[in-house]
Amino acid sequence: QQQVKQSPQSLIVQKGGIPIINCAYENTAFDYFPWYQQFPGKGPALLIAIRPDVSEKKEGRFTISFNKSAKQFSLHIMDSQPGDSATYFCAAYSGAGSYQLTFGKGTKLSVIP
């Protein structure tokens, strides 16, 4: 059972564009939603995270939008650069006992010059 659904699977944008990656969840016990960036051969690196009581959070060029009623959240990358080319994972965490991160399947982003 996939508890966090991520789309699209892959995304190609031109430099300066704004790629948007979407995630949806079902478990209302989730209370923390991080995004990770992973380069080939490396471990995931934490980018930005949000809690359900906040509708938007910005850190540098990265913005998370959160819709609690729809159980959806998304990552926007402003002024994307070729160096942003990586795989992005959304995840969800419940502090109510499991203490594990549940990940989406990932989105491979390519930013072309």
Next chain:
Amino acid sequence: ETGVTQSPTHLIKTRGQQVTLRCSSQSGHNTVSWYQQALGQGPQFIFQYYREEENGRGNFPPRFSGLQFPNYSSELNVNALELDDSALYLCASSSGLEETQYFGPGTRLLVL
């Protein structure tokens, strides 16, 4: 501040063998979680260790086991290796039971 480190970086084993992977947590972190990442997939939770005790387990068989040591470093042991165990094994550390987890570079395991 030292980040999460893992060893070895790569490993090749044959089916039926046993393997031990190691993880050193980030300075100040006392919780270690292990994840398996198959090619082209998101990481999947194996188990978590907090204060040297297993604190949660994902949908993995008992041949996946672990340890946490008093210095908070951890081992993941996999017995009777199967071809499907080929994956990137990731260790993540956190402070207590906080939700923010920081990942190491992973160990790439290939089972032939």
